[in-house]
Amino acid sequence: IAGITQAPTSQILAAGRRMTLRCTQDMRHNAMYWYRQDLGLGLRLIHYSNTAGTTGKGEVPDGYSVSRANTDDFPLTLASAVPSQTSVYFCASSVVAGNYNEQFFGPGTRLTVL
Amino acid sequence: KNEVEQSPQNLTAQEGEFITINCSYSVGISALHWLQQHPGGGIVSLFMLSSGKKKHGRLIATINIQEKHSSLHITASHPRDSAVYICAVAANYQLIWGAGTKLIIKP
Numbered sequence: 001i002a003g004i005t006q007a008p009t010s011q012i013l014a015a016g017r018r019m020t021l022r023c024t025q026d027m028r029h030n031a032m033y034w035y036r037q038d039l040g041l042g043l044r045l046i047h048y049s050n051t052a053g054t055t056g057k058g059e060v061p062d063g064y065s066v067s068r069a070n071t072d073d074f075p076l077t078l079a080s081a082v083p084s085q086t087s088v089y090f091c092a093s094s095v096v097a098g099n100y101n102e103q104f105f106g107p108g109t110r111l112t113v114l
Numbered sequence: 115k116n117e118v119e120q121s122p123q124n125l126t127a128q129e130g131e132f133i134t135i136n137c138s139y140s141v142g143i144s145a146l147h148w149l150q151q152h153p154g155g156g157i158v159s160l161f162m163l164s165s166g167k168k169k170h171g172r173l174i175a176t177i178n179i180q181e182k183h184s185s186l187h188i189t190a191s192h193p194r195d196s197a198v199y200i201c202a203v204a205a206n207y208q209l210i211w212g213a214g215t216k217l218i219i220k221p
Binding site for chain 1: 116118147154155156157158159162200202207208209210211212213214
C-alpha cells in the first residue's frame with residue numbers, strides 16, 4: 001500500500017451497534033488524525049495522535065474512541081452508533097504534529113447510521 | 115461567526131476564466147493551508163503559506179497577514195479544476211477549517 005488507506009469505503013449501520021473504522025498509513029508518519037465532514041460544515045477534528053501510544057481529543061470527541069498501538073494504525077471506534085454520527089470520516093497523517101506540516105488524507109469512509 | 119470564512123460558497127465559471135476564491139479568518143495564525151477535494155471525495159494539500167505568495171502551475175495562493183485574508187487564484191481554468199477548495203488556518207496548535215468553496219468549470 002502507498003499512502004493512507006481506510007476501510008470500509010462505506011457502511012450502513014443500525015443505531016446502537018458498535019463500529020470500528022480502520023486507518024492505516026505506510027509513510028511512517030508520527031501524527032494521525034480523524035475528521036468528520038458534514039454538509040455545509042468544515043472538517044471537524046474528532047481525535048488525534050501525535051505519536052504512537054498517545055491520543056488526544058479534538059473538537060467533537062463524544063461518542064468516539066481511538067487507539068494508537070503502533071505507528072501505522074489509528075482505528076476509530078463508535079461504541080454505540082447514533083444517527084447524528086452519519087457522516088463522511090477522513091483519516092489523515094502528517095510527518096510530525098504541528099501547524100506547519102502538510103496533512104495527507106485517506107479516501108474517506110461514508111457512514112450511515114439508521 | 116465562524117473563525118474561518120470562505121467566499122463564495124459556490125462558483126460556476128466558463129473554461130478559461132480567471133478564478134479567485136477568498137478566505138478570511140479572525141484569529142492569529144501561524145500558517146494557512148489550501149486543499150482541494152475532488153468530486154470523488156479525496157482531499158489533497160495544495161499550499162501551505164505563512165506570508166507572501168506561492169505558485170504551482172496554474173494555481174497561485176496569496177496571504178495578507180495584516181488583513182487576515184488569503185486568496186487562491188486559478189489561471190486559465192479547466193473543467194478538471196472542478197472541485198471543492200478548502201482553506202484551513204493553523205492557530206494554537208490546531209487547524210480550523212473553512213466550509214469550502216464548490217467550484218464548477220463548464221467547458
